[in-house]
Amino acid sequence: MTIIITILVGFVGILIYLLIKYPDRSIGTNPRRDLNGPKGLPLFGNLFDVLKHDNNGFVIFLYETLMKYGPNATYTLPGFGRFITVNNPECLEHVMKANFEGYVKGEKLYKILYDLLGDGIFNTSGDNWKMQRKLFSQLFNVRNFREIICVVFEEQTKIFLKIMEKKVNSGEIFDLQELFYRFTLDSFGKIIFGLDFKCLTNTDSPVKFAQSFDFVQGALGKRLQNSFWNITELFTEEGRKLREDCKYLTEFAYQIIENRRKNPETLREATDVLNLFMEAKYDNGENMTDKQLIDVVLNFIIAGRDSTAQTLSWMMYNIMVNPSIEEKLVKEANSLLSDEEPISRYENIKQFQYTHATLYETLRLHPTVPNNFRVCLKDDVLPNGIPIYAGEMVNWSSWAAGRDERTWGKDAKIFNPERFLNSEDGLKPSPYKFTSFNCGPRICLGQNFATTEAIMLATAVLRQYKFEMVPGQKLPPDFGVSLTLPMKNPLLVKVYHR
Template identity: 70%
Template sequence: MEFITAAFVGLLGILIYLLIKYPDRSIGTKPRTDLNGPKGYPLIGNILDIYKDNKGLLMFMCETLTKYGPNATFTLPGLGRVVTINNPECIEHVLKTNFENYYKSPALYSIVYDVFGDGIFNSNGNAWRMQRKLSSHLFNGRNFRNIFCVVFEEETKIVLNTLDKLARTGETFDLQDLFFRITFGLDFNCLKNLKDPVKFATSFDFAQRVMNDRVENPFWKITELFTEKGHKMRKACDYLSTFAYDIIKNHRNNPEALKDPRDILNIFMNAQHDNGEKLTDKELRDVVINFIIAGRDTTAQTLSWMMYNLMVNPSAEEQLIKEVNSLLTSENTISNYENIKLFQYTQAVFHETLRLHPIVPKSLRICLKDDVLPNGVPIYAGEMVNWSSWSMGRDERIWGNDARQFNPKRFLNSEDGLKPSQYKFISFHAGPRICLGQNFATVEAIMLATAVLKQFKFEMVPGQKCPPDYARSLTLPMKDPLLVKVHHRQY
């Protein structure tokens, strides 16, 4: 009995000590009285602020930015001290000037590892450099003309045929789901019946939601052991891995595919490490999964938000259609790589969509050594820096008083032009890790959008929320279906 009493008193003493040491921040973090930010709770920091009103981490970040400015701070269990760097100068410092000092943290690596493995989005150092070097070979001009643009044109024709059938029947359908089905770059055979779920898509989207939830739950490794969500996550990850390994296996067993110089997977299957060894099946599996999210989510989600914005901004749609009709004819209904640059207003609509609806809405890095940002704010080793492209796109200090309005002309009339500073327009990331596929995504989206909008007009089904809520995920899909009807455009 005396032992139990002593143990209880000891534990109580430790708890009191910790409550005194961490009165408004998560355990293990140092105070930052030099920075403003929302006051946290003892030991757990600001984790409850994320769950308040079911707002989630992204909305919490945006509210913190709006209230406390571009350099604010908060603490979260598992992540520790987080300092926001939502201004172009600080972002350039972290992503370019002192690039080697800011890594993807072990905590975030663990959160997404069972899906992304050691792929390009989850790796650091030499592993990242090797994949970056290999990936860069994919996006040269020759590959664009001989491989990607051919695929884009084939995909666009499939979409046009599908929309023609839907226009004839007059049925209501989910436009976002349609875009997800035709932008995989792989044959899922999923356009035959739009009402049939695609197992890969449902597994992949579920896994992304769970990984996002893990960022907000420091105890996810424990809770997922005993919850239905954890069980479903393990099944989803097993399926995704099996799917990727089957692609690799089928490729190896197809001599004709192995000879095809246009085949993207061949580039990685024939690649070698510095020691001369080829990539293992595990490394190829990570490549497949990482490239699927890069090719699928970027285009499908951007097109969904783009079409929504045009439907609710008829003057923007009218101007875009005017440009499309001046550049495409009834004989040449699909643009090509050479004339994409002529669609300047369409590109402005594309960029404005990404400004307000960036596919990767939030990012985190860990500081390896003590550092000082350009504005004099110190970042200490072990602290996290955070920026949110979604929040920055709504920041009047960066984009002016109309920051929250959809205004494509801002890209036509700005000094930056159609390609603004990558540290201001952060939708494609920036610095050495800038998205290699940004030209890929731009060409694909504009080629498809211009061909579709020349022939068809979308009509939103009444009663839907405007603007749509985003789903809480690693990327930024719409939470609910984007229900529309499609009509043949009348001239």
């Protein structure tokens, strides 16, 4: 009994000590009285501020923090430590360019994303990242765009148009976001694997690969709000399914790689991304291992399949609720396309200026990757004099920054493509202001890829068909918990001839 009492007294003493030491921040963090930010709870910091939102609480929390406390604010989360926001162009340029080597992804984020992204380009830093980026940059050349990528985009757009014709004739209500996902997965299956997932040819059948990929993304997105994910996932059904689906995705990619290695003739003849990477060599002359190829493939899919489908979904939503914008888009499509040439080609994509502006405005308000994080390696000072200490995390929210009136003006929350056409910055402003394609040395290599795919499909479809949202849906749509920014619920529409 005496021993039990002694243990209890000791425990209470330690708890009191910790409560005094960390009165308004998460355990293990140092105070930052020099910065503003939402006051946290003892030991837990701002964890419950994130969890109080029903939907993707982290995105909303960062937006509220930016609006109330300014571009540079601080907060703490157990398991992650102290965060300092850099939601203004000057500070972000310093972190992502001027002192690029001083800020890295960090071990915590690496572990959160490893089950899906492995050691792929989006989850690594240093030499491994540099080597992969060099290989990726070789992929996106004009020849590959014309001979591989745009050929597939045109084929898939023709199939999409045929589906629209069937939808018009049947008068059915359908989920437009789901159809965009099918379009991009079919496109990526052919571009990456030389494989037809048959998503568009069997629109009523579920696609196991897509279901697993979406579930894994959602589960990993939740890890950002759960400091104890590595423990809780051991005992939950979601954790079991996450491990099962990650295994399936890995084995799926591995099987394709193995089959191609067993058939050298197929390897020589294949004209897809996997073939390009299997033949590519690092600076030391070595080829990629199967594990590295799997990581490349899964990173590539999350970059292309998800980003373009989600952007098209948000873009179509904004077009449907803004008839004047739709009218201008249709006018531009009619002026550049015809019955003889109903789909734009790579050579004339740049002529669709208003469509480009509408796409960028969509990405400004609905960026594919809403949040980003880096860890400071050694003590640093931001351009505005704010110190960042080694081990602290900096983060920025493209979703929040796109709505910041200090950066975008009084109409920051209004969907207005003209801001890109009339801007002194040109059609697309500085990437440290418009961060939807990331910035600095990590700026998205595939932005031309995504832009081309989205504009080819959008212009061809809008020229011939008009979409109407089914009444009764929540506006604006909620976004789901994920690593990216999908709509939480189906985007239900009907489609008509123009």
